Amino acid sequence: MAFALLPASSLWTRHVILADARASAANIFEFLADAKWWVRTYLPDLNSAIEIGEAPIELLVTRVRSWVEAIEENRPTLFAGMEQSHALQVLQVFGFVVGSIERHLQGTGAKLGDGVGRVPGPDGLLLSLGAIARHSPRDSHYTFWLTNNEEPILTFTGNAGEVFFNKVVNETQLVLSDVSASVRDIRVAEENDLGRAAVIVRQAAQKVVGLHGRYREYMLRDPKTGERNMTPEFFMAKFRQYLLPFPVGGVLREGPNATNTTGWPLLDFLVGTLDEQYKDTVSQRFRWMSEIDQERVRVEMHMPSLAERILDLLEISPEMLQAMTQQQIRAAAFGSGSEFMALFDAYQALAGAALRLSDIHISLIMNYLVRPSKTIDPATIAKCPVKPVTGVGGNNLEHTFRIAEMRRKHPIVRCLAAA
Ligand code: HEM
Numbered sequence: 409m410a411f412a413l414l415p416a417s418s419l420w421t422r423h424v425i426l427a428d429a430r431a432s433a434a435n436i437f438e439f440l441a442d443a444k445w446w447v448r449t450y451l452p453d454l455n456s457a458i459e460i461g462e463a464p465i466e467l468l469v470t471r472v473r474s475w476v477e478a479i480e481e482n483r484p485t486l487f488a489g490m491e492q493s494h495a496l497q498v499l500q501v502f503g504f505v506v507g508s509i510e511r512h513l514q515g516t517g518a519k520l521g522d523g524v525g526r527v528p529g530p531d532g533l534l535l536s537l538g539a540i541a542r543h544s545p546r547d548s549h550y551t552f553w554l555t556n557n558e559e560p561i562l563t564f565t566g567n568a569g570e571v572f573f574n575k576v577v578n579e580t581q582l583v584l585s586d587v588s589a590s591v592r593d594i595r596v597a598e599e600n601d602l603g604r605a606a607v608i609v610r611q612a613a614q615k616v617v618g619l620h621g622r623y624r625e626y627m628l629r630d631p632k633t634g635e636r637n638m639t640p641e642f643f644m645a646k647f648r649q650y651l652l653p654f655p656v657g658g659v660l661r662e663g664p665n666a667t668n669t670t671g672w673p674l675l676d677f678l679v680g681t682l683d684e685q686y687k688d689t690v691s692q693r694f695r696w697m698s699e700i701d702q703e704r705v706r707v708e709m710h711m712p713s714l715a716e717r718i719l720d721l722l723e724i725s726p727e728m729l730q731a732m733t734q735q736q737i738r739a740a741a742f743g744s745g746s747e748f749m750a751l752f753d754a755y756q757a758l759a760g761a762a763l764r765l766s767d768i769h770i771s772l773i774m775n776y777l778v779r780p781s782k783t784i785d786p787a788t789i790a791k792c793p794v795k796p797v798t799g800v801g802g803n804n805l806e807h808t809f810r811i812a813e814m815r816r817k818h819p820i821v822r823c824l825a826a827a
Contacts, residue, residue, distance in 0.1 A: 422470050429478035436486055436494050443475065443501040444562060451504055452566025455650075458512050468509050472502070472527045479533060487536070495540035496551060502537075503547025504562055506530060507663060510654040511564075514793035521655040535657045545656045548696065552651075552664035553577040564650040568630075569638030573647070576622050577666050583619050584671030587612040588678045588708060595678065595712050597720075606750035609714065613757035616675070616765055623768045627775060640780040644796050645788060651800040652793040662801040667808075668696040670705050677708045679762045680715030681815040689811070714755055715820050721748060729823050737827035752824075759825040766815045773805065 432442040457463035479486060479498075510523035524530060538545030553574055556562055563570045590608050593599035599608070626638050638647075651663045673690045676682050687709055694702045712720075719729060722740050729737065741752040781789070781796035794800050799808070816822075 422474070425470055426474040426477060429474040430481065433475075433478035433482045433486065436490065436498075439475075439479070439486070440494070440497050440501070443498075444558075446471070447501055447504045447562050448560060451508065452563055455508050455512075455564055456566075458508075459515075459646075465509060465512050468505055468512075469526050472505050472509065472530060475502070475505075476527060476530050476533055487540075490540055492541050495537045496543055496555065499534065499537050499541055499543060499545070500547065500551035500556065500562070502530065502534060503551050503663075504564060506534075507547055507650055507652070507654075508564060511650050511652055511793060514652060514654075515649065515791050517791075520653065520660065524654060524656060531657055538656075542699065544661055544696070546654070546661050547663055549577070549664050549666060549668050550698065553666070554581060554669070565642075565647060567642055567647070568635070569642045570647050572626070572637045573643075576626070577669065579622055580619060581669050581671045583615050584675045587615050588674035591678050591714060592708075592711075595714055595717050597717065602721075602745075602747035602751050606747065606754045609751060609754035609758055613754060613761050616758060616761035620761060620765050620768055623765065623772065626772055638776075640776045643776045644780050645784065645792060648794045648800055649792055653801060662696065665696070665800050667799065667801075668693050670697065670701045673705055674708055675762055675765075676815070677705075677711065678714055679759050680713030680821050681759075681762065681818045682709070682713070683814055683818075686811060686814055689807070714758070715824055718752060718755055718824060719820070721751075726820050730819055732823070734823075734827045737823060741827065756825050756827075759821050763815055763825070766812050770809065770812045773808065778805070 428442070429439075432438040454463055454467060458465055458468070506524060506527075509526060510520075513523045513526070514520060534545040543550065554577075556574060557578055561571060561574050563574075591612055594605045594608065599605050627636055629636050651665065653660055653662050655661065676686070690705060690709065694705070697705065719726065722744060724732075724740065732740070741749055744752075777796050784796065789796065795802075797805055799805065
């Protein structure tokens with residue numbers, strides 16, 4: 409195992425680690441390259457060894473301590489003109505190591521924040537980095553997934569399931585962000601060629617179907633190894649445990665949570681699956697989003713959805729739609745011309761694909777958390793900082809089930825999609 413190359417925390421070892429950190433901390437690029445190399449090479453094995461009591465947590469504490477000390481010594485040079493993206497990357501590497509320390513300590517019953525407290529200094533440093541990065545002073549969905557795509561990616565566990573999760577979150581973000589951009593002009597009636605609009609919406613539907621295929625792959629087995637792409641035991645008892653909340657600067661901070669990515673709300677706003685409660689829920693997530701993401705989500709939340717655009721073209725109000733039979737809706741669409749009909753069919757394909765994507769996500773929650781939580785032994789659950797039947801931030805799953813139900817039963821989208 410790679411951690412065997414790191415002997416226990418003798419003074420000599422600490423001295424060497426600090427000398428290494430000092431040498432690279434003279435320059436931000438060198439520091440980042442060395443720190444990422446260390447996380448890639450040693451952290452996963454070290455985490456596994458600490459989890460089973462075969463390596464001391466001190467190996468991680470010494471690493472963070474030396475990074476903090478070396479950065480503080482070089483602070484004037486390093487911080488002068490530090491760019492937002494550099495600060496975010498420093499938060500990324502600290503996030504992996506500080507999060508690991510917290511995970512191991514909380515796993516043995518220590519208080520939240522005892523891990524950060526074990527290392528003098530990172531609190532203040534993380535706060536300064538957070539201010540430059542305009543980001544929470546710890547890791548997040550940006551550092552853990554969206555900007556973690558340089559191969560091989562950084563991981564807590566080195567497990568193929570963690571890598572697979574990273575790929576699917578990144579694909580979700582790319583595909584849904586792209587789909588919502590492609591349909592924008594149709595929603596605001598700047599694209600009035602309905603034939604072209606039908607082609608764009610049909611392509612969007614195909615992309616969402618493709619994404620659904622990726623979510624199906626979680627449970628599939630790799631033909632070469634016979635292993636699932638991600639096993640429920642790994643997800644529930646190992647992987648999520650590293651995404652735990654802990655305080656920085658005296659304030660409890662949530663860590664990486666895929667809930668805070670913008671792709672899904674953008675898809676909802678374009679399809680039209682939203683209500684006041686959902687708008688409120690998404691607005692509550694703004695505090696975890698960058699300014700650019702917040703702005704985009706805010707704009708798209710208030711833009712007419714594709715469902716509203718279709719009703720406009722049909723000259724039917726939402727109230728009238730709900731009073732109509734499926735045959736009457738279909739007849740009205742048919743009477744609006746062949747190009748409109750193509751757009752209507754494409755919208756139905758898109759709304760159906762979006763609903764299936766939401767439904768498979770709920771199936772994954774059932775398969776990866778709710779069902780296995782019933783068979784895991786209570787002693788293991790007691791040691792899990794992140795409990796199986798909550799979100800990583802501690803939210804009740806009922807909230808997520810309500811969102812899926814809102815999509816399934818949306819009064820307007822359901823009428824349009826079923827006609
Ligand atoms: C095995 C795969 C997955 C499992 C078991 C899973 C589990 C969960 C859980 C437990 C929640 C509730 C979290 C909370 O309330 O804090 C949640 C919500 C959410 N997850 Fe996942 N997740 C998976 C994959 C993904 C992926 C790949 C994405 C892509 C970005 C994603 C995006 C979301 C979003 C946006 C929510 C908020 C609720 C919603 O809009 O439906 N999830 N997920």
